[in-house]
Amino acid sequence: MRPAVQLLAQPQLDAIVEVMGGIEPASTYISTALQAGRQVITANKQLVAAQGPPLACLGPLRFEASVASAIPIVETLADALGADRIGSIMGILNGTTNSMLAAMGGGASYADALADAQRRGLAEADPSADVDAHDPAAKLAILAMLAFRRRIDPSQIARVGIRDLGPGQMEDGRRRGFVIKLIAAAAIHDGARIEADIRPRLVPADAPMARVHGAMNAIAVDAEYAGSLIFEGPGAGPDAAASAVLADLIRAAKGVPASAGSLLATLADTSPVTVVPLGPTAPYPAAS
Amino acid sequence: MRPAVQLLAQPQLDAIVEVMGGIEPASTYISTALQAGRQVITANKQLVAAQGPPLACLGPLRFEASVASAIPIVETLADALGADRIGSIMGILNGTTNSMLAAMGGGASYADALADAQRRGLAEADPSADVDAHDPAAKLAILAMLAFRRRIDPSQIARVGIRDLGPGQMEDGRRRGFVIKLIAAAAIHDGARIEADIRPRLVPADAPMARVHGAMNAIAVDAEYAGSLIFEGPGAGPDAAASAVLADLIRAAKGVPASAGSLLATLADTSPVTVVPLGPTAPYPAAS
Structure with missing residues (x-):
């Protein structure tokens, strides 16, 4: 046994x-x-x-x-914001790809950034969970279920990973005042229609999400009464x-x-809701 | 009755x-x-x-x-970080003075910034609770009691307010790469000695506390295991x-x-501990 x-x-x-x-x-x-x-x-x-x-x-x-x-986002959504109505959540939920994007911003190729992340124990031998965004999709599904009180199938969340990015795009973004980040985002409209996706986006260099460094995570929550809250901390380790x-x-x-x-x-007896992508313009322009 | x-x-x-x-x-x-x-x-x-x-x-x-x-910092310190050991907390805990400092950064005098805050309902007719930092001292005492599990008398926390600041100092700070913020900070050393104070400090322009705008609040917590966490949101309203x-x-x-x-x-039967100021160098250089 x-x-x-x-x-x-x-x-x-x-x-x-x-x-x-x-x-x-x-x-x-x-x-x-x-x-x-x-x-x-x-x-x-x-x-x-x-x-x-x-x-x-x-x-x-x-x-x-x-x-x-250790960012206390799960209990915060279920408990501290239990009296509120959450309209959207957005965040950087994968520290491995955030570190790799930073390395590419410094001139490294995708392959070199990945090899370095693997050497440092951040990425696994099969990096797909991170670079194809399965990992942040699972996390976003959990957060969206808690925030919107609807059942969400993580496989229904559209994903664009970071495999197609390189230092050229990072440099091009920077010249235009943007930092490329792998953004997980979800929103609810009219209390019913749920949009969610994960993709690299062009984040303005002065936005809070732009200065989330290394393997840190950050989550922004927009609640009707509590307002705009941001939580930041180490996402792994x-x-x-x-x-x-x-x-x-x-x-x-x-x-x-x-x-x-x-x-x-309370969601167990319900079917997963339809989830459509947020698409290439909001919350920030798509980077690829 | x-x-x-x-x-x-x-x-x-x-x-x-x-x-x-x-x-x-x-x-x-x-x-x-x-x-x-x-x-x-x-x-x-x-x-x-x-x-x-x-x-x-x-x-x-x-x-x-x-x-x-609505930043869920009280329950976070008491509950979510209940298993951890917190070494320091630092934050912007007063939205009124944060708004006034922003106005002074734009060239307004202290008197004009105060009059404007009073017109907008941010500051009261007697502004002492805000500009002399009694309000953030009370908040810091609560957070420090929860973080360090010691009884703290809020009147023991050294305070330097913002009355002596003006647009000249803000401009001088900016030229040197700093933003002046009213920083509330507390730390525990060797599990016993508690330092805490509230004073205007020169925050590097790229630090998280520097980009806390308007009447927003932010709190940074350093915990031995959870790491460095930052919480940000509207501090009032x-x-x-x-x-x-x-x-x-x-x-x-x-x-x-x-x-x-x-x-x-659990602290009721204990005497308030001695609290000494953090002083003019850490967590950031004093601005006045």
């Missing part, structure tokens, strides 16, 4: 922390734990984006670390993930309601 | 929201309500800074709106305050523990 299965079978278990990533066997482990009455804390963006609503119906599921690491996971574990120990999980659970 | 006293005497009351400001009669009303088993939500920074710890011993006290309005107050009211209705209040309650 696998160690994880043995662990889950222990009767005195109160909570499990899942940081293995991927859909299976994480999904089976989490279902088993929730059905047995355990608290579950996960950092698994892919799983929460794809199966968060049905899993959260099984018990208290907490996932602050699944998006932007073991220490930041540990801080977010431990915060969720403390909430579980204190019996704090799992606000974000409860919100996803 | 005053309407508030009549209201507090109603037996079916679950929660009260206090947005009157000032120490009395707010303190008496809140004590009465907490002792009668009501939930209390307040936006009163002055009262929470001065009497938060003893009041929070009486029952669930929530005060997200007391600092930086009725809509933003309402969003934060309603979020607390929803938490009260859901039975979410009052994390920040519980943290302050």
Whole structure:
């Protein structure tokens, strides 16, 4: 029997922390734990984006670390902005590509920027999750479900990655006063129609998103009453993930309601909504 | 009998929201309500800074709106960063003076900037709370108590306001690559010695705090594991305050523990710690 299965079978278990990533066997482990009455804390963006609503119906599921690491955006959307109406969210949700774009802005080719990111442990051997924007699409799906209270299928979010970019485009953008950033954005119109996409965009050099450096993440939220809020911090790394996971574990120990999980659970019986791309002009002009 | 006293005497009351400001009669009303088993939500920074710890011993006290309005910094420090160790906090906590400094940066005199802020309803007839930095001192005391888990007397925080500044200093700063901002900052050293002050400082023009415009607020938190986090948003206004107050009211209705209040309650039996100024060099050079 696998160690994880043995662990889950222990009767005195109160909570499990899942940081293995991927859909299976994480999904089976989490279902088993929730059905047995355990608290579950996960950092698994892919799983929460794809199966968060049905899993959260099984018990208290907490996932602050699944998006932007220790930036407390998950609880903020579900709890602190629970009384508000959110119109749009926009952000830089992938530190690896943000670092690579910075290197290309300094003259590196795409291939060199990727090789350097792989050397530094930022990008994996198969870089597709980052450079083809699957990773930020999963994170954006989670944020959009919490912000708009609609079920969203992450595979429905249009993605343009950074493979086709190079130092020439970065330099051309800079001459015109722009920085190229991989922008994840979503908006809701008339309380119903949802637009979302991820693509490289030309961000004005003096905009807050332009000065998000290295592997940092940033998220801008526009709420009807709270106004325009911006959250910035390290988007990855073991220490930041540990801080977010431990915060969720403390909430579980204190019996704090799992606000974000409860919100996803309310979406379980609904079908994913249609998501159309924001397109090439807003929130910033497309860069490729 | 005053309407508030009549209201507090109603037996079916679950929660009260206090947005009157000032120490009395707010303190008496809140004590009465907490002792009668009501939930209390307040936006009163002055009262929470001065009497938060003893009041929070009486029952669930929530005060997200007391600092930086709808920026969810109170719950973030008490809850999301509950597992972390915070080394320093720094921010722009007063939108009125931030707007006035921007006007002076555009060439206005202190007197004209103040008159304009008063016309726009940003500054009061007696502007001392803003321009002499009593308001950000109260907010900094609340944040520092939550961040460092020590009791802090807001009157112990050294303050230098903006009365002595004018367009000449702003222009001189700009020529040298700086923007003058009223910076509230606090740090803890060796887990014990607390430094805090509020004063105009020369912020490098490319630093995040330099591009906090108008009546916006921003708070930077350095945590050992979560890293450097920045939160930005409108620091005042009725809509933003309402969003934060309603979020607390929803938490009260859901039975979410009052994390920040519980943290302050643990400090009630301790004496305020000694607070020394950060002084003229860090986090940025003093501007006056």
